[in-house]
Amino acid sequence: MADHRDTTFGYLSAEDVGLFTDRYELTMLRAYRESGHTPDGTFSLFFRSLPTDRGYVIAAGLEQAVAYLQDLSFGDRQLAHLRDEGFPEPFLEYLAAFEFTGDVRAVPEGTAVFPNEPLLEVTAPLDQAQLFETLLLNQVGFQSLIATKAARMRDVVRQHGDDQTLVDFGSRRAHGTDAGLKAARAAYVGGVDGTSNEAAGEQFGIPVFGTMAHSWVQSFPSERAAFEAFVDVYGEDSVLLVDTYDTVAGAKTALEVARETGVDVRGVRLDSGDLAALSTEVREILPEDMAVFVSSGVDEFFLQEFFADGGVADGFGPGTALTTSKDAPTLNPVYKLVAVQRDGEMQPSMKLSEGKVTYPGAKSVRRFRDDDSFRRDVLARADEDVGGEAVLVDVIRDGDVVYEFPALDEIRERTFDTLEKLPADVRAIERPAEYPVDVSDGLAATAERVQSELRREMGL
């Protein structure tokens, strides 16, 4: 982690990142302090329901979330801004010395999570834990969204294809630079093989792929001249884009250039038209050792149809649909107070807002399996023993990291392992079955009790 620590936040420095928060977090932080009301609280980061067509979510972004909790600070420029905005000196002094001293439990990256299951729980004095809401949601929510999208594509390619190469081509359509970088990371976690983004390659050690654009071809007097010039520089590494004028004619020209130059050109890329039909036509023209890569509009639905239509390819470059999770561009994660210290003890807490009720208290998620397949989860109180395997692990204790972050490739393997163990109908890319998440008797009783107490107190 240390080697890219300085730019972990999409190039947000530790000082800058302190201000990446909603004003109300700071407003509350100040008020918690000025009221002398700084009990410990537990916040739970989760989503209430799955995005459309999703049967599961793959957790991602924990490494960045933890680096943020560890490193965030407020520099002189940031404090001067807050001073200008009217925050008083004692509060600014508090921020200048800000340090996270609490605990974090979380789901390891590459693990499947379901509605109401915490991806992360933060326990700390409220005047710390509150501050993190905005950035934790922003980072963990986005990376989990993209890891999930990538996992769906990888799954389709494993089920219906030949486990072809998938490369993230989406930086140009990602929502800003951080999205480009984090989408590349999360997509790799989710199961793609690399990215086109050079900075993501440098930051995260992800393999980087790239060939040529139509502009290369257009800039020469002829397509043939363009291919010859490229092969002259890149030799066997050349992948020639053949659809600038006519895909089939372009593929023939690519083959002729390969034969005339005597270079074993690596392959061609198709980027427009009826890609399933064109890929089979091009496949017949080219010798076996010339690969066919397909881009343009690639997502899990495209891939399923491509294979169903008999398309043939060695690799795909999903772009916009991957990095924006286009059909479902948000996970709608929330960060909710579920317990607060009262009279020296942590008490479960919940809100009753219509359609937004939350289960109270710190939680555990226990996963049960039969024959190596996941069968169901139980959402329980953190202090309950309900059997099964624990999904959340300790990550930070008293402000110190106690978790060993796996390498990105290990996380990716965990995703593959997760996909294998999930029931096929839960993994379906359309109308997936609901994976069973039961609420433990203990948690149900606690929710019932807290809700009754609240209603009684409120006179409802």
Added chain:
Amino acid sequence: MADHRDTTFGYLSAEDVGLFTDRYELTMLRAYRESGHTPDGTFSLFFRSLPTDRGYVIAAGLEQAVAYLQDLSFGDRQLAHLRDEGFPEPFLEYLAAFEFTGDVRAVPEGTAVFPNEPLLEVTAPLDQAQLFETLLLNQVGFQSLIATKAARMRDVVRQHGDDQTLVDFGSRRAHGTDAGLKAARAAYVGGVDGTSNEAAGEQFGIPVFGTMAHSWVQSFPSERAAFEAFVDVYGEDSVLLVDTYDTVAGAKTALEVARETGVDVRGVRLDSGDLAALSTEVREILPEDMAVFVSSGVDEFFLQEFFADGGVADGFGPGTALTTSKDAPTLNPVYKLVAVQRDGEMQPSMKLSEGKVTYPGAKSVRRFRDDDSFRRDVLARADEDVGGEAVLVDVIRDGDVVYEFPALDEIRERTFDTLEKLPADVRAIERPAEYPVDVSDGLAATAERVQSELRREMGL
């Protein structure tokens, strides 16, 4: 611009930003140089069709795009990475000394643009202009997407409401940190009044808004105690969140706390339930000088329905739908070579890829108006005189900025002016009418000629 130059790229430093590009841009750059094939070229950044339900797009992101072109460089760490990836020394030396020496024409921010109209045109040697594709699309595409989404909400609030306050609450659901920051900026360009994001306030001088979360309320033994403690710190600035347990009861408690403390509490916020119905109920309970703010699920469609249902509010906090442009999360912009220097002269260029044909040559967009309303645009060759007002302006000439960037508030005024001049049916938020963009005779003839020549050369 200078004061936030160091973090213009969502905190991407000038050295980092050089690597935020697709590998193929670098692959081509190297090949352009090694082939000694570095003619001037013109690239046009545009979109082929409007996103769903959009009748127009508001251009945004130019200031960041230009800062990028001016400042990008390759630092030692970045060059070391490229060396490890196999790029040869002469190319690395070229990158180490990289400087943009070309021209840029662009649409000022806050201007309406339509399909096939360039938002930006870059003319420079290909071994410069090619490099920028990824980041220009990423920045201009995203900001234009969000400015458009915000403009639609502002328009609904002007047409159907009372021009209420709109505040971007979406950072937590934005796709990473840069998206949070740039969405705040672009939403302000598009017509919202501020943001909840403290960093965006600091970076761009946008007004920052914020109140309290449910966690504040839950952390106290009672809602009343929570309100009292908050009012004790913030006095008349207090906005109390009233839906933690029961919205109407909460509003009554807020009023009681205001009366008992004798503080003219600013207002309340509603964040769940049937917001139109609850807002009228709460409005009747509260005195006129207590404002009602509404958040949760706010977008242009929500607003239209809210007003149609008789909802009453002083302000709204759009979040996820705004910062992700949820119903249409991409503009699908492209950056295409439209002209290339051959035999010492710029020649129009195009590709013929199925469904992706582009108009050749550098272009001008001319806008015609009647009675102060925009009537139609003409997309023409840059060297043609077809009347109307020029939409693109000179921004960079021979590498030097020749454009004076307006303040953000001026850009915002331009958006308001643009909205007023656009036909009402083009501004409709569902099934908008198509704004007429005619292709000039000159451009049509050029397209015809280039296409025929290409087909002849290709033997098609």
